[in-house]
Amino acid sequence: xxxxxxxxxxxxxxxxxxxxxxxxxxxxxxxxxxxxxxxxxxxxxxxxxxxxxxxxxxxxxxxxxxxxxxxxxxxxxxxxxxxxxxxxxxxxxxxxxxxxxxxxxxxxxxxxxxxxxxxxxxxxxxxxxxxxxxxxxxxxxxxxxxxxxxxxxxxxxxxxxxxxxxxxxxxxxxxxxxxxxxxxxxxxxxxxxxxxxxxxxxxxxxxxxxx
Numbered sequence: 073x074x075x076x077x078x079x080x081x082x083x084x085x086x087x088x089x090x091x092x093x094x095x096x097x098x099x100x101x102x103x104x105x106x107x108x109x110x111x112x113x114x115x116x117x118x119x120x121x122x123x124x125x126x127x128x129x130x131x132x133x134x135x136x137x138x139x140x141x142x143x144x145x146x147x148x149x150x151x152x153x154x155x156x157x158x159x160x161x162x163x164x165x166x167x168x169x170x171x172x173x174x175x176x177x178x179x180x181x182x183x184x185x186x187x188x189x190x191x192x193x194x195x196x197x198x199x200x201x202x203x204x205x206x207x208x209x210x211x212x213x214x215x216x217x218x219x220x221x222x223x224x225x226x227x228x229x230x231x232x233x234x235x236x237x238x239x240x241x242x243x244x245x246x247x248x249x250x251x252x253x254x255x256x257x258x259x260x261x262x263x264x265x266x267x268x269x270x271x272x273x274x275x276x277x278x279x280x281x282x283x
Contacts, residue, residue, distance in 0.1 A: 076188035080178050080195050087199045088171035091208040095163030098209075104159070109211040111137070112146060113159040120150040120157075142249035143214040162212040170208050173220030174199050176227045183230065198223075215248035222254060229262050234271060241275070245282045255279030 098104055111127050115137040118126035125137035125146060137146065152161055174195040182191030198204060207216040221244040228237040241255045256279030263272025 074188060076192050077178075080175065080192050083192075083196055083199055084171045084174050087174070088168045091167040091171075091205070092164040094209065095167060095212075096160045099160050099163060104163075104211055107211070108213055109159055109162065112162060112212050112214070115146045116149045116153050116162065117157075119147045120153040143247055145214050145217065145243065145246040159212075163208070166212050166216050167208045169217050169220055170204060171199065171220075173204075173223040176220065176223035179227050180223075180230065213248075214246075215251065218244040218247045218251050218254070221247075222251075222258070225255075225258060229258070229266070237275075241279070245279070250283065252279045252281075252283030256283070 099109070104110070114127045115125045118124070125144065126134055127137045127140075129135050129140075138144065149162065149165065152165070177198040178191040178195040180191075181194035182188055185191070204219065207213070207219065221240045225237050225240045225244065228234075228240065241258070245252050245255060256276040259272045259275025259277075259279055261272075262275060263269050266272075
């Protein structure tokens, strides 16, 4: 492993560990609330107990989480809940997932700038970007998982790996209803940047339909 890659993974681990710890401490200090860690936790708890994404609305009625937002990726946390039944599971998973977008930023920058140092710089810029850090500080939101997924999606398209792109883009679309439009925009970018008209338009069409 080169020194640059070693530094990259030090930054990834530091970000994931630091923000995971911060999230756990905030939860234990009762500094989190119903919106949105509370209702996300309830949706995961309900799914783990056989009631798919069931939550309680403001009037006290039991409703499907999907009636408010399309984020069925929450159901994927149910098996983890059986192992660690604690709201901290969500904030820790969020911190780790967002941190794993940094290697994609590294790969993209290294390819375009032909420099591992530049790759590390862009990865650190991603991790240090205040909105990215706010994603992992402000409770828990499934859409935060779209950030690293779509970064990897860009990398897979750059590498002309359409199946891998479809996999990560498909999962990203499960994080919130508007992510499909972002995927559609990525398809148009792929067409214009790489002269992949057919593939780009197909991605744009699927992203729009998913939306």
